[in-house]
Amino acid sequence: xxxxxxxxSAPPGTRTAGGRTTQSSAGPPQxxxxxxxFGQRVRAAFKTPGKSSRPPHREPVRRPVxxxxxxxxxxxxxxxxxxxxxRISTRAGDESLTYVHEFVSHYATERYRAAxxxxxxxxxxxxxxxxxxxxxxxxPVVIELGEQDPWVLVxxxxxxxxxxxxxLTALVEKLxxxxxxxxxxxxxxxVGTPGRALLGLARVAHEGGMKLDAKxxxxxxxxxxxxxx
Amino acid sequence: MNxxxxxxxxxxxxxxxxxxxPPNQVRMSGTITLRDPAKDLAVFYRALxxxxxxxxIKELCVDVTALTFVNSSAIRLFADWTTWxxxxxxxxxxxxxxxxxxxxxxQKACFSALLVIAKDVLAVEDA
Numbered sequence: 001x002x003x004x005x006x007x008x009s010a011p012p013g014t015r016t017a018g019g020r021t022t023q024s025s026a027g028p029p030q031x032x033x034x035x036x037x038f039g040q041r042v043r044a045a046f047k048t049p050g051k052s053s054r055p056p057h058r059e060p061v062r063r064p065v066x067x068x069x070x071x072x073x074x075x076x077x078x079x080x081x082x083x084x085x086x087r088i089s090t091r092a093g094d095e096s097l098t099y100v101h102e103f104v105s106h107y108a109t110e111r112y113r114a115a116x117x118x119x120x121x122x123x124x125x126x127x128x129x130x131x132x133x134x135x136x137x138x139x140p141v142v143i144e145l146g147e148q149d150p151w152v153l154v155x156x157x158x159x160x161x162x163x164x165x166x167x168l169t170a171l172v173e174k175l176x177x178x179x180x181x182x183x184x185x186x187x188x189x190x191v192g193t194p195g196r197a198l199l200g201l202a203r204v205a206h207e208g209g210m211k212l213d214a215k216x217x218x219x220x221x222x223x224x225x226x227x228x229x
Numbered sequence: 230m231n232x233x234x235x236x237x238x239x240x241x242x243x244x245x246x247x248x249x250x251p252p253n254q255v256r257m258s259g260t261i262t263l264r265d266p267a268k269d270l271a272v273f274y275r276a277l278x279x280x281x282x283x284x285x286i287k288e289l290c291v292d293v294t295a296l297t298f299v300n301s302s303a304i305r306l307f308a309d310w311t312t313w314x315x316x317x318x319x320x321x322x323x324x325x326x327x328x329x330x331x332x333x334x335x336q337k338a339c340f341s342a343l344l345v346i347a348k349d350v351l352a353v354e355d356a
Contacts, residue, residue: 098262118334124261125300187342190305191312199301207338 121205
């Protein structure tokens with residue numbers, strides 16, 4: 001099964017970081033209406049007295065699963081269906097990382113036991129931070145939280161140059177083979193170096209106990225982190 | 230001991246609360262999700278490091294039990310701190326002890342790795 005691109009496969013009515021629905025992307029451009037930012041709306045939703053912080057119920061959306069399963073028996077089964085619970089689209093250069101992370105974290109805390117929620121929280125932050133850091137400004141960065149019994153997954157897609165995608169794939173393979181040793185190696189390597197720490201994927205694999213999968217389709221890289229729910 | 234530690238300026242960050250309790254306690258709580266926490270936190274850690282040496286303290290205890298989430302850059306700063314300590318002359322060295330929460334997975338994994346890298350200067354204690 002060839003997965004659709006994140007934009008074209010967006011389930012109708014899915015909320016995006018800009019508050020638009022993905023239905024609008026298929027129609028004519030909508031006029032720009034000034035209003036609260038995404039972060040302000042998320043904060044308001046969590047702070048309104050008497051309003052439950054539980055995200056509104058959405059009908060489950062059936063979506064394609066990752067097409068590659070490098071982890072043998074423990075991988076997500078090929079051909080299975082993923083129930084996407086949350087899907088948020090943002091862009092490189094946006095300041096939305098904190099707000100999106102806050103939203104996904106709250107959702108996970110409401111829905112899963114503490115250890116699973118902590119893994120999701122970590123994966124959502126690190127994968128999204130990577131996506132925002134490496135994507136081009138003009139292209140969406142999409143984060144999804146989904147389930148495929150018995151797995152829960154966080155999936156981030158963004159455009160990426162081929163060299164970056166190759167490095168990513170190599171790192172995922174290394175982390176799959178030995179997450180702990182690779183994590184340690186990455187921590188050692190990060191000491192005293194300027195710029196980004198580049199520990200994100202290693203943290204997701206080792207600290208979060210999540211399996212990783214990376215694939216590239218039509219210039220977009222899709223990184224999936226998943227674990228038993 | 231001349232009290233330099235008590236005078237270390239605290240970082241002013243929105244999501245993190247830091248308290249220095251002389252003679253040798255530091256408590257950190259909240260989350261660190263800043264894209265570049267080094268700007269504020271590296272300066273703070275370095276000031277703590279220098280003050281601890283100047284005060285002649287032999288063990289600095291950093292309580293992170295209420296530090297619920299940090300990003301990769303923040304972990305790198307902890308690693309940098311252990312490197313400064315390893316590069317300090319033995320006579321001036323102190324033990325950097327982190328008090329951690331066993332309930333937080335990131336702490337277990339992160340500080341176990343740091344122990345491997347800097348076991349001669351680092352101690353980790355579960356709360």
